[in-house]
Amino acid sequence: MKFELTIxxxxxxxPTSQRFPSCHVLNVREKLFMVDCGxxxxxxxxxxxxxxxxxxxxxxxxxxxxxxxxxxxxxxxxNLLGRTSDLHIFAHPELKTILHPVIEYFSxxxxxxxxxxDVDPKKHARIFEDKSMEVWSIPxxxxxxxxxYFFKEKPREKNIRKEMVEKYQLSIAEIVSIKAGSDLTLKxxxxxxxxxxxxxxxxxxxxxxxxxxTKFKPSIAPLIKGVDLLYHEATFMxxxxxxxxxxxxxxxxxxxxxxxxxxxxxxxxxxxxxxYTSAEGHEKVxxxxxxxxxxxxxxxxxxxxx
Amino acid sequence: MKFELTIxxxxxxxPTSQRFPSCHVLNVREKLFMVDCGxxxxxxxxxxxxxxxxxxxxxxxxxxxxxxxxxxxxxxxxNLLGRTSDLHIFAHPELKTILHPVIEYFSxxxxxxxxxxDVDPKKHARIFEDKSMEVWSIPxxxxxxxxxYFFKEKPREKNIRKEMVEKYQLSIAEIVSIKAGSDLTLKxxxxxxxxxxxxxxxxxxxxxxxxxxTKFKPSIAPLIKGVDLLYHEATFMxxxxxxxxxxxxxxxxxxxxxxxxxxxxxxxxxxxxxxYTSAEGHEKVxxxxxxxxxxxxxxxxxxxxx
Numbered sequence: 001m002k003f004e005l006t007i008x009x010x011x012x013x014x015p016t017s018q019r020f021p022s023c024h025v026l027n028v029r030e031k032l033f034m035v036d037c038g039x040x041x042x043x044x045x046x047x048x049x050x051x052x053x054x055x056x057x058x059x060x061x062x063x064x065x066x067x068x069x070x071x072x073x074x075x076x077x078x079n080l081l082g083r084t085s086d087l088h089i090f091a092h093p094e095l096k097t098i099l100h101p102v103i104e105y106f107s108x109x110x111x112x113x114x115x116x117x118d119v120d121p122k123k124h125a126r127i128f129e130d131k132s133m134e135v136w137s138i139p140x141x142x143x144x145x146x147x148x149y150f151f152k153e154k155p156r157e158k159n160i161r162k163e164m165v166e167k168y169q170l171s172i173a174e175i176v177s178i179k180a181g182s183d184l185t186l187k188x189x190x191x192x193x194x195x196x197x198x199x200x201x202x203x204x205x206x207x208x209x210x211x212x213x214t215k216f217k218p219s220i221a222p223l224i225k226g227v228d229l230l231y232h233e234a235t236f237m238x239x240x241x242x243x244x245x246x247x248x249x250x251x252x253x254x255x256x257x258x259x260x261x262x263x264x265x266x267x268x269x270x271x272x273x274x275x276y277t278s279a280e281g282h283e284k285v286x287x288x289x290x291x292x293x294x295x296x297x298x299x300x301x302x303x304x305x306x
Numbered sequence: 307m308k309f310e311l312t313i314x315x316x317x318x319x320x321p322t323s324q325r326f327p328s329c330h331v332l333n334v335r336e337k338l339f340m341v342d343c344g345x346x347x348x349x350x351x352x353x354x355x356x357x358x359x360x361x362x363x364x365x366x367x368x369x370x371x372x373x374x375x376x377x378x379x380x381x382x383x384x385n386l387l388g389r390t391s392d393l394h395i396f397a398h399p400e401l402k403t404i405l406h407p408v409i410e411y412f413s414x415x416x417x418x419x420x421x422x423x424d425v426d427p428k429k430h431a432r433i434f435e436d437k438s439m440e441v442w443s444i445p446x447x448x449x450x451x452x453x454x455y456f457f458k459e460k461p462r463e464k465n466i467r468k469e470m471v472e473k474y475q476l477s478i479a480e481i482v483s484i485k486a487g488s489d490l491t492l493k494x495x496x497x498x499x500x501x502x503x504x505x506x507x508x509x510x511x512x513x514x515x516x517x518x519x520t521k522f523k524p525s526i527a528p529l530i531k532g533v534d535l536l537y538h539e540a541t542f543m544x545x546x547x548x549x550x551x552x553x554x555x556x557x558x559x560x561x562x563x564x565x566x567x568x569x570x571x572x573x574x575x576x577x578x579x580x581x582y583t584s585a586e587g588h589e590k591v592x593x594x595x596x597x598x599x600x601x602x603x604x605x606x607x608x609x610x611x612x
Contacts, residue, residue, distance in 0.1 A: 014383040017353035021379075039379040040346040047323035065382040065412035073327075073345040076371040077320040098411050105404050106371035 002027050003153065003206040004303045005229060007296045008044035010270040012235050012249075013066045015039065020298055021066035022271060024231065025050055026151055026208055028133055034058040035149055035210045041070035042077050048299055052078060053085070057128070059135065060091035061212030062121065062146035068095065072102045075114070079107040086113045090127055090135075092145055093118040121147035124223055129154075138223055140214035142248045148212050150224050153205035158198035168192070203305045209264075213271065215244065216254040221261035228304035230259050231296075234269035237281040249273075252282040256289035265304060267293040308333050309459065309512040310609045311535060313602045314350035316576040318541050318555075319372045321345070326604055327372035328577060330537065331356055332457055332514055334439055340364040341455055341516045347376035348383050354605055358384060359391070363434065365441065366397035367518030368427070368452035374401065378408045381420070385413040392419045396433055396441075398451055399424040427453035430529055435460075444529055446520035448554045454518050456530050459511035464504035474498070509611045515570075519577065521550065522560040527567035534610035536565050537602075540575035543587040558588040562595035571610060573599040 004027045009020035021038025025045070032055040034041070045052060060068045068091070078087065089095070096116040103114070119127055119137055122145070128135040131154070138148035157179045165175065168184060178184060184192040209224040211232040224230065235249035244251060252269060259267035267290050272279050279295035286293040294300070310333045315326035327344025331351070338361040340347070351358060366374045374397070384393065395401070402422040409420070425433055425443055428451070434441040437460070444454035463485045471481065474490060484490060490498040515530040517538040530536065541555035550557060558575060565573035573596050578585050585601035592599040600606070 013386050015349045015352065015379075017349065020349065039376070040349055043321045043323065043326065043346055046321065063411070065379055069379045069382070069412065070345070073321075073371055073375045076375070080319050098408060102404060102408055105369070106375065 001029055001203060002303070003029075003203070003208075003305070004301055005208055005231075005268075006048055006050060007268075007270065007298055007300045008041055008048065009036075009038045010272065010296050010298055011066075012233075012271045012273050013064070014274050015066070016274055018297070019272070020044055021069075022061075022212070023070065024210060025055070027054075028151070028153070030054060031056065033135075033151065036061055036067040036212065037070040037074060038066045039069040039073075042074040044298065045074075052081065053083070056085055057088045058090070059119075059149045059210075060089065060095055061140075061148060061210070062142060062144050063092055063094055063098065064144065064213070067212065068099065071099055072106055075103050075110075076106045079109075079111055083112045086115060088115045088117060088128075090117045090119050090149075092121060119147060121145040136223070138209065138211065138220055140212060140220070141217050142213045142215070146213055148210050148214070148220070150207065150209045150227070152207045155205050156201040158194070159201055160198055164197045206304050208304070209262075211255075211258070213248065214250060215248045216250050216257070218258065218261060221258055224262050224264070226263050226265075228265045229268065229302055230262060230264035230266065231268040231270065232258055233271040234282050234286065234295075235271050235273050237276060237285060252285040253289060256286040256293060259286075259290040259293070264290075265292070266302070268296045268302065269293060270296045307335050307509060308609070309335075309509070309514075309611070310607055311514055311537075311574075312354055312356060313574075313576065313604055313606045314347055314354065315342075315344045316578065316602045316604055317372075318539075318577045318579050319370070320580050321372075322580055324603070325578070326350055327375075328367075328518070329376065330516060331361070333360075334457070334459070336360060337362070339441075339457065342367055342373040342518065343376040343380060344372045345375040345379075348380040350604065351380075358387065359389070362391055363394045364396070365425075365455045365516075366395065366401055367446075367454060367516070368448060368450050369398055369400055369404065370450065370519070373518065374405065377405055378412055381409045381416075382412045385415075385417055389418045392421060394421045394423060394434075396423045396425050396455075398427060425453060427451040442529070444515065444517065444526055446518060446526070447523050448519045448521070452519055454516050454520070454526070456513065456515045456533070458513045461511050462507040464500070465507055466504055470503045512610050514610070515568075517561075517564070519554065520556060521554045522556050522563070524564065524567060527564055530568050530570070532569050532571075534571045535574065535608055536568060536570035536572065537574040537576065538564055539577040540588050540592065540601075541577050541579050543582060543591060558591040559595060562592040562599060565592075565596040565599070570596075571598070572608070574602045574608065575599060576602045 008023035011019035022036040023041040136150040232255035234252040234255040283295035314329035317325035328342040329347040538561035540558040540561040589601035
């Protein structure tokens with residue numbers, strides 16, 4: 001049961017020859033969820049062998065070019081390849097206004113439907129769910145309306161202990177109820193707690209938060225408490241107050257502070273300013289506060305709980 | 307005196323991990339001229355170390371996404387880097403209508419001027435000239451209005467033979483006139499031909515033609531007669547008449563026929579369909595007709611006359 005994140009782009013605004021602009025892809029049991037879609041994301045999908053046909057959901061954090069200008073080309077390729085499945089794009093309502101005319105022009109006669117789901121970046125809300133997962137918006141603080149996204153697997157049905165089925169002569173109805181988490185009440189009124197009857201399905205539900213461009217915002221932490229995989233932007237290595245407040249970005253230390261407060265299991269930092277030739281400095285600074293930090297580069301993959 | 311072509315993208319519609327969509331850059335004496343600007347062209351500029359600041363002119367052959375969707379991101383990066391020089395974009399008038407709103411949205415508060423120069427793809431016309439070069443449009447035959455571009459260096463002033471200055475006691479005015487190509491008439495009426503008085507400036511004027519997406523069109527040949535470097539699309543390896551007439555593309559053999567008819571010095575073929583894993587077949591087919599053919603890949607450089 002896959003839950004694997006691939007980094008397709010890890011640079012800030014202007015790409016370099018080594019780092020593409022922002023794009024992550026989360027594979028949840030062979031369904032791909034793209035988060036941000038910077039220019040060239042379709043090239044990176046090919047390079048890292050992620051199948052176009054498995055990608056039906058794209059989440060855009062905000063309308064800066066380095067986070068969404070890969071959409072028209074990606075959709076044009078979908079169209080050329082004869083895609084038929086619906087595509088769902090979650091974004092600020094202006095994305096549709098500004099990019100759909102381009103998408104339509106360059107994908108003349110779309111062979112599939114695009115559904116735009118308006119996201120209010122000021123709200124912390126569940127914006128998507130399916131059988132196995134839900135996605136929440138996380139309001140951020142950037143120069144334009146911006147939100148992060150929090151992907152959480154739903155708890156799976158528990159496994160019932162075989163010996164308990166026998167011991168209490170459980171009916172089908174009782175088994176269904178216990179698997180869903182109920183306790184068992186015997187005829188004599190004794191209550192057998194659920195945890196004595198079941199074991200957790202493994203792997204335990206996993207989670208991933210994508211904290212896109214933002215000023216340091218400690219109020220994020222409680223919204224993503226205990227997250228397995230926290231990506232947090234760390235544009236700057238230094239805590240240069242002037243630069244941070246002018247650009248509405250975070251430093252490596254600030255990303256680590258959020259990870260520590262959120263009790264994340266692992267921190268991934270990225271969106272490095274093109275002024276740095278390496279992200280080693282960012283990683284070093286962040287690790288002083290949050291040791292389990294990785295400065296990501298394009299092509300890295302992460303599978304929490306494995 | 308540089309005249310060097312760099313291939314930034316050599317694939318057709320859908321990029322692969324090895325080949326970006328269409329983009330060429332011609333360096334003429336350290337001025338860069340971009341021809342087509344597929345998605346990711348700014349990444350390729352970085353990769354192949356071509357300076358953003360030297361690029362002031364972009365020529366777009368037609369409005370298919372794989373030939374122009376790199377523009378909004380490139381302009382956004384120019385803007386972030388604080389560019390001040392004017393940018394000139396030569397294209398079908400619809401480019402401005404469809405892409406400028408996106409460019410404006412993602413490059414809020416442009417730090418430089420963009421001049422759109424309308425090109426009528428049905429006309430064979432000189433659309434640009436400066437001191438050293440001119441650019442002509444070459445009408446093509448594709449599914450949407452399309453033209454190629456022909457870049458020609460202007461002839462340089464001739465070198466006067468020093469011994470002739472002495473022999474005929476040439477005045478400054480006579481020298482200027484002879485350098486521009488005139489013959490010399492002596493007082494007794496004798497005419498001394500220019501070629502006896504001068505030598506050609508080397509290198510001789512060089513030329514490059516970019517024949518973008520098109521059906522086989524032999525009438526191109528006389529317009530680019532004697533071209534040093536002819537790029538001609540060769541989407542398909544085979545002469546599959548159904549496919550060629552449906553897609554309005556050319557085969558490797560057809561590209562070679564045009565090169566032969568135009569008496570080109572060298573043929574470059576590209577824009578290979580993603581259905582081929584290699585372009586060796588295209589090259590082999592084309593070389594049977596036009597031996598000096600190269601199937602290009604991203605990053606290749608060509609300098610005619612060197």
